[in-house]
Amino acid sequence: MTYGEYLRVPDLLGLQQLQSGSEHDELLFITIHQVYELWFQQVLHELDRLVERLAADDVARARHTVQRVRTIIKTMVAQLDVLETMTPLEFLSFRDFLGSSSGFESLQFRELEFLLGQKQRVHLDRFADTPGFDRLVGRWESPTVWDAVLGLVDRSGRALPDEVLRRDVTAPTASHPAVQDALVSVLREDAGSAGLLEGLTDVDEGLQEWRYRHVMMVLRTIGTKPGTGGSSGVGYLQGTLFRPVFPDLWEIRGRL
Numbered sequence: 001m002t003y004g005e006y007l008r009v010p011d012l013l014g015l016q017q018l019q020s021g022s023e024h025d026e027l028l029f030i031t032i033h034q035v036y037e038l039w040f041q042q043v044l045h046e047l048d049r050l051v052e053r054l055a056a057d058d059v060a061r062a063r064h065t066v067q068r069v070r071t072i073i074k075t076m077v078a079q080l081d082v083l084e085t086m087t088p089l090e091f092l093s094f095r096d097f098l099g100s101s102s103g104f105e106s107l108q109f110r111e112l113e114f115l116l117g118q119k120q121r122v123h124l125d126r127f128a129d130t131p132g133f134d135r136l137v138g139r140w141e142s143p144t145v146w147d148a149v150l151g152l153v154d155r156s157g158r159a160l161p162d163e164v165l166r167r168d169v170t171a172p173t174a175s176h177p178a179v180q181d182a183l184v185s186v187l188r189e190d191a192g193s194a195g196l197l198e199g200l201t202d203v204d205e206g207l208q209e210w211r212y213r214h215v216m217m218v219l220r221t222i223g224t225k226p227g228t229g230g231s232s233g234v235g236y237l238q239g240t241l242f243r244p245v246f247p248d249l250w251e252i253r254g255r256l
């Protein structure tokens, strides 16, 4: 087995096909997006492991996995710097070749949102009859990372109400006063689980940071033009900012 065989390097390097044929900057655009899809795959892989570890009350290993996810997200945010070296004119040199394709259509990004608890029906329906739809439906119908955290908190002796533990898992995560009381108690009394919650706060902040950096990159690259995916562009993206995936973790900060 050689390096190239193990990593399938020839296959990998055959996947960057310029639609423009020859526009220099299109290669960077494709490379960055493909790298993001690989990171999305890795984060989903790690978060599935995290859910297993939480279900097994294995706080130490769950913390380790959260740490890895947090570090990947930091890398994902930093990578936007590279794409920001692309000027509006460089982007325009191949933008028309994108047609109506857009990050809007990233199935893995929606999987990630659903697994983390940001469930919006419109983003599920958009994928009906497309490859991978069944996988997305699976994510839609499954409990989220936050549900797994709540299970752990409940089993730690801080009983949570039934309406929290048996909630409709297709609904977006909503904050709850009983959960917040339990989280404050965890943060005050259980250093191990407190570290886990801080790591999850880092993950949440990192994702919000990615959204902010993405919208600023979009603003400097296409201004207020509509997106290729058919949204209003920056206006739409601004509406996705400052929406935490784990709202309870933020709402309790002032109580500590």
Ligand code: HEM
Pocket (backbone or CB within 6 Å): 032, 033, 036, 037, 083, 091, 101, 102, 103, 104, 105, 106, 109, 214, 217, 218, 221, 222, 226, 227, 228, 229, 230, 231, 232, 233, 234, 236, 237, 240
């Ligand atoms: C010059 C670079 C980029 C521009 C101009 C751009 C532009 C946009 C625009 C305008 C939207 C709104 C949807 C639409 O109407 O198309 C969008 C959404 C999105 N983009 Fe980008 N984007 C860029 C780079 C990236 C990169 C590198 C990624 C990494 C995967 C990405 C991922 C996404 C995702 C996931 C959404 C959906 C966000 C949501 O619905 O909350 N974009 N992008």
